[in-house]
Amino acid sequence: MLFKGFSAILTVLAGIGVALVLYWILNKIVEFLPGKWEDRIKPYAYIAPAFLAITLYLIYPAIRTVFLSFKNDDSTKFVGTKNYTDLLKSHDFQQTLYNTLLWILIVPAATIVLGLAVGILADHLRPGSEKASKTIIFLPMAISAVGAATVWRFVYAYSPPGQPQIGLLNAIWTAFGRQPIPWLATSTLHFNSILLMVMMLWMQIGFSMVLLSAAIKGVPTETLEAARIDGANERQIFGRVILPQIKGTIVTVFVTVTIGVMKIFDIVYVMTNGNFNTNVIGVDFFNQLFTNINNGAAASIVVMLTVAVIPIMIYQVRHFRAEEAAR
Amino acid sequence: MTATLAPPTDVRPKKKRRGAGGEGGAGRASWPVKISVLLICFLWIVPALGVIVTSFRTVDDSNSSGWWEVFLHPFKYIPQLTTANYTDAIHQAGIGTALINSLAIALPATFIPILIAAFAAYAFTFMRFPGRDTLFILIVSMLVIPNYVAFVPILQLYSQLHLAGTFPAAWLAHIGFGMSLAIFILRNYMSTLPKEVIESAKIDGASHFTTFWRLILPMSTPALAAFAIFQFLWTWNDLLVALVFIGPGENQPVTIAVNNLLGQQGTGWELVTAGGILSMIIPVIVFLSMQRFFVRGLTAGSVKG
Known part of the structure; x- marks a missing residue:
């Protein structure tokens, strides 16, 4: 045990040391080149290791995944588009897509609205209480979905009628004289998926609150005073002066949460493993890969996910270009 | 060279002013606002509290009663808390x-x-x-x-x-x-x-x-x-x-x-x-x-x- 801890620290030092020596050597080699060439080559020497990592772990696998998605379960022969058609025809996968769509429709919007609301409320408090309340709401962001699952399993726990209910929700429910409900197994109107989304919101709202409230504080006071002098009420000020000025941040939070939700995995995996009709793309991918041991199906799920992400990618690049131009 | 060395500790302008918060600004929250923030914090803490409390309870206690019972019947349950878990x-x-x-x-x-x-x-x-x-x-x-x-x-x-x-x-x-x-x-x-x-x-x-x-x-x-x-x-x-x-x-x-x-x-x-x-x-x-x-x-x- 001690050895592992020690070797971790050693690895950090060795890793950083080796990287530094590597750059130093690269730098020296490049410096031996005649003057003009030194300036030409050096930038590439500086970015090469980073690009090696990105190429090896994202670009090459992305291309290979596209290939694998047209191959069979152990990648030994081409099967054309069979993986895609099989998936899209299967009722289970359609449900999975539908559930993921629900997450995408509900969670980002709810994160923005609730984060904005909580942030505005907390901003009215004295600085001490503001900081304390924001820390409490922000804190779940620090823990893992597994940790959060140990928390929320307790809220949603179910015992058969007659036994003591140790889950908070069922304790409250039965206190009103009703029969206990196995919440996470209740898929009527996707209720269990919504309960999982509540968990996600518990973890994520702090993030949106911190960013949005910082953006609101960054709105120049002059614009607010000008609006007040013109006789605008608080609601108009919020809707017409503040909101337009924090639009950029809202979009950023929205995009970030949307990407996170599209590939949501751990909350669902840990809480239900996709059972009771709560399956989402991330969990389905994992189970295709490790339970069904079907590389082809797993790869084609990733390809579909990546295609769905491309519009966001285009948006990000455009946004970045516009920002660079404004610099 | 020394003159230019001062590091820009924070490139973002410090925003101490806080006019955009709404009508009152900092510290002048009305009671409904205070109570709602308190309620939200309560909602955020309660689930976590369950885990913290249960981690100190014995198996039998956790299986036979909700964690909140520790607060409702402190004399019965608190003496039984343990770090054995x-x-x-x-x-x-x-x-x-x-x-x-x-x-x-x-x-x-x-x-x-x-x-x-x-x-x-x-x-x-x-x-x-x-x-x-x-x-x-x-x-x-x-x-x-x-x-x-x-x-x-x-x-x-x-x-x-x-x-x-x-x-x-x-x-x-x-x-x-x-x-x-x-x-x-x-x-x-x-x-x-x-x-x-x-x-x-x-x-x-x-x-x-x-x-x-x-x-x-x-x-x-x-x-x-x-x-x-x-x-x-x-x-x-x-x-x-x-x-x-x-x-x-x-x-x-x-x-x-x-x-x-x-x-x-x-x-x-x-x-x-x-x-x-x-x-x-x-x-x-x-x-x-x-x-x-x-x-x-x-x-x-x-x-x-």
Whole structure:
């Protein structure tokens, strides 16, 4: 045990040391080149290791995944588009897509609205209480979905009628004289998926609150005073002066949460493993890969996910270009 | 050269004014506002409280009564509280080893990519070379690519190299997956540093290597810290990459260990809750002590947008 801890620290030092020596050597080699060439080559020497990592772990696998998605379960022969058609025809996968769509429709919007609301409320408090309340709401962001699952399993726990209910929700429910409900197994109107989304919101709202409230504080006071002098009420000020000025941040939070939700995995995996009709793309991918041991199906799920992400990618690049131009 | 060396400690203007909060501004909250914030905080704390309380209760108590009973009948339940769950979780359920494994995975996966990314960010910010903008656009577009694309091919590669299940398997993966974000954050920050610093260093005859090591890296501390916290929390809390590249076994991190406890039928609440709390302690400490950097990293990246 001690050895592992020690070797971790050693690895950090060795890793950083080796990287530094590597750059130093690269730098020296490049410096031996005649003057003009030194300036030409050096930038590439500086970015090469980073690009090696990105190429090896994202670009090459992305291309290979596209290939694998047209191959069979152990990648030994081409099967054309069979993986895609099989998936899209299967009722289970359609449900999975539908559930993921629900997450995408509900969670980002709810994160923005609730984060904005909580942030505005907390901003009215004295600085001490503001900081304390924001820390409490922000804190779940620090823990893992597994940790959060140990928390929320307790809220949603179910015992058969007659036994003591140790889950908070069922304790409250039965206190009103009703029969206990196995919440996470209740898929009527996707209720269990919504309960999982509540968990996600518990973890994520702090993030949106911190960013949005910082953006609101960054709105120049002059614009607010000008609006007040013109006789605008608080609601108009919020809707017409503040909101337009924090639009950029809202979009950023929205995009970030949307990407996170599209590939949501751990909350669902840990809480239900996709059972009771709560399956989402991330969990389905994992189970295709490790339970069904079907590389082809797993790869084609990733390809579909990546295609769905491309519009966001285009948006990000455009946004970045516009920002660079404004610099 | 000394005159230009003063590091810009915070490039964002300090915003002490707070007119945009609404009618009253700070400190003059009405009672409904105070009560609603209190209620929201209560809603946030109560679920977590259940885990904390249960982790100190005996098996029989946790199975026969809700954790809130401790507060309703303190004289009955408080004397029975115990720390035995924690020793059991650490020694018998393997959480102790798993915590060490998590550190062994997260520390190298956090610190090694930073230097690599910093060099690249430096080149992207302060050097001119053909293809620079195109390559950076590539980095920006890689930000959103789900790392799922890597799993099948890399897993096949790892099994050929007999890397699957080892720590380096996870380190390398985390380095690859975190790289584009690291470059993006660092480059955004470096481009806000005053260009004159570089110019005067150049005039004084400093090489790029010296400028980077002596000037730019120290000046970028806030961004380096912001990314380090991000990456540490991400790798510590990660379940998916660990499941795929390390899997359950002797090298499993704490997320897998606790997840196994959650999944086992018959594992009592006492181990699950103690294990869960143990898995949260380090990230919560890191988060609370470095919150300032974390928030700055978050806002610096987004508020501008």
